[in-house]
Amino acid sequence: MALFRNARPQEPLIVSITGVRMGHHIVGVIGSHPGPFLEMAAKVGITGGAYALTTDAGAVSRLQAAAAAHGVLVDAGPLASPLPLPDASFDLALVDDRVPRDGAHASSVALFTEILRVLRRGGRIIVAVPAPAGAFTGLFGLTSKPPDVQPLLDQLRKAGFTAARLLASRGGVGYLEAARPM
Numbered sequence: 001m002a003l004f005r006n007a008r009p010q011e012p013l014i015v016s017i018t019g020v021r022m023g024h025h026i027v028g029v030i031g032s033h034p035g036p037f038l039e040m041a042a043k044v045g046i047t048g049g050a051y052a053l054t055t056d057a058g059a060v061s062r063l064q065a066a067a068a069a070h071g072v073l074v075d076a077g078p079l080a081s082p083l084p085l086p087d088a089s090f091d092l093a094l095v096d097d098r099v100p101r102d103g104a105h106a107s108s109v110a111l112f113t114e115i116l117r118v119l120r121r122g123g124r125i126i127v128a129v130p131a132p133a134g135a136f137t138g139l140f141g142l143t144s145k146p147p148d149v150q151p152l153l154d155q156l157r158k159a160g161f162t163a164a165r166l167l168a169s170r171g172g173v174g175y176l177e178a179a180r181p182m
Helices: 013-018 035-044 057-070 108-118 150-159
Strands: 025-029 050-055 075-077 091-094 119-130 163-170 171-179
Touching: 013 035, 013 091, 013 119, 013 163, 025 035, 025 108, 035 057, 035 091, 050 057, 057 075, 057 119, 091 108, 108 119, 108 150, 119 150, 150 163, 150 171
Parallel strands: 025 050, 025 091, 050 075, 091 119
Antiparallel strands: 119 171, 163 171
């Protein structure tokens, strides 16, 4: 239709939620569905940077293949303790809390503390959490019952983050946001 010919393309939901921009440096703890992180990496472009932490070496190679197929540049490595990243080097972190963790990062507080270290002052963390089992996903992907996020909000605050809150709940996923203090 001619009416929509000049309409702006809509940004992916994760890009809208996070506010990621070209030139940002992002880090992600991702699982078997790297799509949201790859959408963010596409937004930061080659003037920014994207680093993904995954559960094992096999996941690293699968992620790199997915990034190449998506046409984005992503460095990747296994999730280790301490994180193999320099201090204050990222603007934004995405943590998929559905990712199983073991070892030193089995505790969310330990992982959040490490992410706090690698974020610049004023940097933000977004944590994706699943909606409760049996939650109804209605029209437009809105869930009828948001996930119980209070324990994670408390863990973010314990790790040193401020302004922790539930940012959005959509499509069976809740998104928490917190900031590294200035």
